Amino acid sequence: MSEQDTAIIAGGCFWCTEAVFRDVVGVSRVESGYIGGSKANPTYKEVCTGTTGHAEGIRVTFDPAVISLPEIYDVFLGTHDPTQLNRQGNDVGTQYRSAIFPLSEWQGAEAEAAILRWNAENGKQAVTTIEGLSGGAQTAEWYPAEDYHQEYWDGEGQRNPYCLAVIPPKLMKLRKSFQKYVK
Numbered sequence: 001m002s003e004q005d006t007a008i009i010a011g012g013c014f015w016c017t018e019a020v021f022r023d024v025v026g027v028s029r030v031e032s033g034y035i036g037g038s039k040a041n042p043t044y045k046e047v048c049t050g051t052t053g054h055a056e057g058i059r060v061t062f063d064p065a066v067i068s069l070p071e072i073y074d075v076f077l078g079t080h081d082p083t084q085l086n087r088q089g090n091d092v093g094t095q096y097r098s099a100i101f102p103l104s105e106w107q108g109a110e111a112e113a114a115i116l117r118w119n120a121e122n123g124k125q126a127v128t129t130i131e132g133l134s135g136g137a138q139t140a141e142w143y144p145a146e147d148y149h150q151e152y153w154d155g156e157g158q159r160n161p162y163c164l165a166v167i168p169p170k171l172m173k174l175r176k177s178f179q180k181y182v183k
Contacts, residue, residue, distance in 0.1 A: 008101040010057035011080035012088025019153035026066030073114035082126035
């Protein structure tokens, strides 16, 4: 087995972002969770208030020999709307912000390059933030979401009207715009 790498991204509802990345080649694990806030071990209910400062995010484990970090970031930016500040569609609040949480200076540089690439290719300005690096060290702590949020689309999400309205279009965008990255 090849060496694995990890990326942490936030693009609105983590159920939606997780569903997309579970279909991406080279991705071996996707975990939903909370990052970028001030409260230790926040609950979903607390994060939903918007007062903890956390984003709903996903931690993606992938094989860089199959899909590179820049490609992970390109899929991320291309399957949600990175121009919406603190929202994705009807989901409004800082917990739904578009953000990348690099785990190293190198990942931070790749995140900056990906945003510039997206801006140039789309003629728009992404509001995606790069968070968590301070003085060369990662400072944003990752908290896994409660078990019932993990692999949500594969279970409860199939009966959730919100998910049924929002996730299929994201999966179609993945299949249309990033066909070579689909499992």
